[in-house]
Amino acid sequence: MSGPDTAAVKLAAWHQYLEDLRSFAAAPLGLETQGTLVKVAGLVLEAAGIRVPVGSVCEVRMDGQPPVQAEVVGFAGDRAYLMPTGEVHGLASGARVVPLASPITPPKLGQVSHPWRRSEDRSLHLPMGDGLLGRVVDSHGRPLDRKGPITDVHNEPLVRRPINAMDRDPVREPLDTGVRAINALLTVGRGQRIGLFAGSGVGKSVLLGMMARYTRADVIVVGLIGERGREVKEFIEDILGEDGLARSVVVAAPADAPPLMRMQGATYATAIAEHFRDRGQHVLLLMDSLTRYAMAQREIALAIGEPPATKGYPPSCFAKLPQLVERSGNGLNGLGSIT
Secondary structure, eight states, X not given: OOHHHHHHHHHHHHHHHXXXXXXXXXXXXXXXXXXXXXXXXXXXXXXXXXXXXXXOEEXXXXXTEEEEEEXXXXXXXXXXXXXXXXXXXXOOTXXXXXXXXXXXXXXXXXXXXXXXXXXXXXXXXXXXSGGGTTEXXXXXXXXXXXXXXXXXXXXXXXXXXXXXXXXXXXXXXXXXXXOHXXXXXXXXXXXXXXOOOOOTTSSHHHHHXXXXXXXXXXXXXXXXXXXXXXXXXXXXXXXXXXXXXXTEEEEEEOTTSOHHHHHHHHXXXXXXXXXXXXXXXEEEEEEEOHHHHHHHHHHHHHHXXXXXXXXXXXXXXXXXXXXXXXXXXEOGGGOXXXX
């Protein structure tokens, strides 16, 4: 292509980019809706006068108090049930409940032009990217390791659609876990899901740490869900080690975190694994443990009035577990995997 033609194409692209920015700036913001806090019972907040879908994130605001973030977990008639992500001390009847919209990103140069609208998606968006490698974060993506702010990340939605069953490659390639007994007797396939069941104090966490340090994978994602607070640091320093942490992302939601945060920690760890899998990398996802994830779901479901079923677990618990674990597996045409 000649020089003048190239300059004309670039000039047209810049003109289109400026038009997209004008459309984005002129997009209507819409009216802010808000409700009123009418009840706090145990783990559940009850709000009236607000219509938001399940899974939306709201802020409970009260004068003189820091805002409390909460997620909509159910509703009955015109009442919405919310589960807080932190302490609710200081809240009183009449506090404002305001839905939070997802962050809106402006258009980028070279994108296909289309009318820009303010998104109605109110689901949670959390940081993803290479900047998470070697870091320990909580269920909101905030650093816990006192190494300063996290850079080289961008926000992506926490909840994603599962991969089409026909877009998954079969499990055919063995995965070297670095543990000879597993490789020889219980060979693990790349993209496979494995459960580890044993009593307390017999070495489950040590075995997971060995796999995290020696498995042939591009990225290791560790979700410490419902663990004792002291065990989190022990796992990172004594079991995982510096070499294992360098290529790992650790999401910690200890036992003293609210049940919603424990569930969100498991979902966040899986979303991080999906982020790297979608980039064609092979990921080892370690979750310790799914039992405490199920217990957190049981706490939430019982708090909003769902009847208990098998061994005290409500039906929603048995629906949540496959929704989480089925997000792992191989990508299409061998491009990326989550084991």
